[in-house]
Amino acid sequence: MDTGSSSTDGILIHAVGDCGPRRIDYGETPESLFAVSHQRIKEADISFCQLEWNFSTRGCLQYGDHTTHTTWYGRVHPDNVRSLVSGGFNVVSHASNHCFDYGPESLLETIEVLRRNNLQVIGIGRDIAEARKPAIVERKGVKVGFLAYCSALPEEYEAREGKAGCAPIRASTYYETQDFAAGMPPRIVTIPREEDVRAMEEDIRNLRKLVDVVVVSMHWGLHFIVGTLAMYQPVVGRRAIDAGADLIVGHHPHLIKGIEIYKGKAIFYSLGNFAQETPWHLKPPSGVHAKNVSNKYRKWRQEPGWERYSGPPDKRYSMMARCAVGSNGIRKVTFLPVWINQRAEPEFLTRNDARFQEVLDYVGPFCEELGTSLKVEGDEVVVWQSGGV
Secondary structure (H helix, E strand, O other), rough: OOOOOOOOOOEEEEEEEEEOOOOOHHHOOHHHHHHHHHHHHHOOOOOEEEEEEEEOOOOOOOOOHHHHOOOOOEOOHHHHHHHHHHHOOOOOEOOOOOOOOOOHHHHHHHHHHHHHHHOOOOOOOOHHHHHHOOOEEEEEOEEEEEEEEOOOOOOOOOOEEOOOOEEEEEEEEEEOOOOOOOOOOEEEEEOOOHHHOOOHHHEEEEEEEOOOOEEEEEEEOOOOOOOOOOOOHHHHHHHHHOOOOOOEEOOOOEEEEEEEEEEEEEEOOEEEEEEEOOOOOOOOOOOOOOOOOOHHHHOOOOOOOOOHHOOOHHHHEEEEEEEEEOEEEEEEEEEEEEEEOOOOOEEEEOOHHHHHHHHHHHHHHHHHHOOOOOOEEEEEEEEEEEEOO
C-alpha cells in the first residue's frame, strides 16, 4: 500500500487510456512524450494509465492464431518506462491484448521494471492470483483501490494457476439473423463468460471492504469502430458497479466512446489513446504479416505529416477522466478534452480552442444515446456530480 498524508480534505484522481511509449526507438528522451502534458496530469493525487507494450528485452514472439494481428511490436526497451514516471503516473494497468506478445519472460520483466520505478501494476501477474490482486493507494486519508481486466485478449494471454498472463473477462460471439432476406447483416451478440464476471465481482467485493473508492479498469470493446459498444460491455460494467465499483475506466478501441451513468457511477467506455506511439519505422519479423487494422474496418487515407501517429482523424481525439473524491466516495466526475498531435503527444485543450468543441461534438451524441448529458465548466466537461457539490 502506498500511503500519503493524513488530511481528509479530499483528493483528485486522473485516468487516461492507452499509452505505448517507444521514444527511445526514435532516438529521443522518454521524458519528451509528456513534455506538454505532465504538469496537468500531476495536478492529481493519483494518476492512472493503461500500458500497451511490454517494457522488456526478454522473451520471444508468441506465434499462433493471433499472429493475424499486428502484435509483433508489443515490446519496447525498458528505459521507456521513464515516460510514465515523468508523466506523473502512479498506477498502471497492463491487462491488454499485448501483455503476452513475447511470453512470460517479457511480461514478468515488465512487472519488475514498473515496480522498480515505484509504479503499481495491476491486471497481470505470474499467475491468476497475482493478476487479480488490487493496488491500494492512500492519499490524505482517502484509500483508493484499483483492479484491471481484459476482454480483448488472444488465446492463451489469460493468467491461470501456475501460468502468467492477464486477468480475463472473456466473451463469446454469436450472430443472429435480423431479416428474412438472405445475406442481410446479422445482429452480433456477445455474452461475457460467467466464471470470469463472478471472479471480478468477488475481487470488487473483497476490495470494497478495504477502501473508500474502487476503480475498475477494462480493456474491452470494438477497436476502430465509431461509437458502437459490444453487447457484453454494459452487462460487465453494470455488474461491476452492482458489486461495489465506483468508477469504470475503459480503453482499447483507440477511439473515445460514450459515457454512461449507472446508479450514480460513471462508466467511461473508452478514453481513447493518450500517448500511443506508432512503430511505423519497424518491419515485422519473419512469419508475421503486417496489416493496418484500422483500415480493415474503416477506409481512410493517410495524411502527410501524420506518419508517426497514423490512423483516421478521430483517433486524434482523447480525454482524461478527472474525479474529485472524498472519504464518502466520488463527489464529481469530469473529463478534460485532449488532442493527440503528430508526434503522438497528448495536448490538453482549453475551451477557447476550436478543437475543444470538435472533441465534444464527437463524443456528445454517444453520451446522449446512453442517457448522459454533458456540461462545459471552464476547461472541463462535467459528467456527473453529487447533489452536495
